[in-house]
Amino acid sequence: MVDLFSVIQPLHDALDYHLERHNVLASNVAHVDTPGYVPRDLARVEGPASFEATLSVAMARTHEGHLAGAPTMTATTGRVFDDPSAGAGNDKNFVSLDREAAKLAANQIRYDVASTLATSELAQLAYAAGDARGT
């Protein structure tokens, strides 16, 4: 049987990833004048399987009495990497404000896309749950 919310889950992951990436990019903008700073970006990582391979941040349980540690948010959604492709200024700062702004804008639109899809998906479920009587 198909899970009611199976369509929502990938969208949930996408929203998480884009929110996370927004934070990373915002931090680059904050460091626009920090000498020697190299801007970071977040690459999308597919599913939890490859997460184990790329980055293991989840706490290991060394004793049965330990609580299971929850992996951090970053771990499940993406991998942080340095992005020095914009070139450095005299202070060896690699941040290009315009580039970061463009990335932020594109990322925000992607977030909106995922959010719109999730909204319409949930609206369909609500419609069905309400015996199709409308809202």
Next chain:
Amino acid sequence: MKLGVFSAMEVAASGLSAERTRMNVIASNLANARTTKTEGGGPYKKLDPVFAAVPLGAGTTTTSGENGVSLVRVERIAQDKRDPQLVYEPGHPDADAQGYVRYPNVNVVEEMVNMITASRAYEAGATSVESVKSMARTALGIGR
């Protein structure tokens, strides 16, 4: 490289960055319009940024430039080759034996024109970013 939805944004951002560099260079030229001493000796020389087109996606695994779209990169900042202006000022510490001072080859009017061009080009780039965004949002509204 296949053009993505947000390629235009990347291209526009590279243009904005380049124009920002041009603005820095113009500010330097204007600030040093009367500078007679430099590290290399002689008066300050007017600087010009040289822009180069870099095919979008160059350096990635796909063959570059097949879509004809290019980013802007500031290749180098070159010195203007024109001669310095000679001004007769015998009292100036940097005057030569004939009483002439060598002032930078900066033409303030020319710099002002360049400055207007740079800021208009920046505005054009920002407008194209806005327009890409509004296209994406319009696409999002299809079927609503």
